[in-house]
Amino acid sequence: xGISLIRKAKVKIEISMMKLLSPKAQLGMGFVTSILNxxxxxxxxxxxxxxxxxxxxxxxxxxxxxxxxxxxxxxDLFISWAVSRSGFQARLNRRIHLIEKGAGVCLxxxxxxxxxxxxxxxxxxxxx
Numbered sequence: 001x002g003i004s005l006i007r008k009a010k011v012k013i014e015i016s017m018m019k020l021l022s023p024k025a026q027l028g029m030g031f032v033t034s035i036l037n038x039x040x041x042x043x044x045x046x047x048x049x050x051x052x053x054x055x056x057x058x059x060x061x062x063x064x065x066x067x068x069x070x071x072x073x074x075x076d077l078f079i080s081w082a083v084s085r086s087g088f089q090a091r092l093n094r095r096i097h098l099i100e101k102g103a104g105v106c107l108x109x110x111x112x113x114x115x116x117x118x119x120x121x122x123x124x125x126x127x128x
Contacts, residue, residue: 002111005104010097030076044068 021029034040051064082088 002104002107005100005107008100
């Protein structure tokens, strides 16, 4: 996957080519995307268990839970607002190939390091 992103040719995205959805459809698609994303559940569980200890009250637990949801909502709303601006879209369109190549390099490095780690582990276990 990483190598595919690195090799990918530069593509210009035309905003006019995208199908415009109604606000209700956009909200529904955003909700379904978020609720079905397992990374969200892992993120909330990790953050909540990090912040909240066993000796805190229910009020404190609920306060942290609501605070986390509001912070994430504010961030998502900011990103939605920023991406909807035509100036941002133009800048992103000019630089998207760099973002894709950077993501490709990161993925390739993760894959290569996992491979090297496994090879070294096999060598260690077979020699000792």
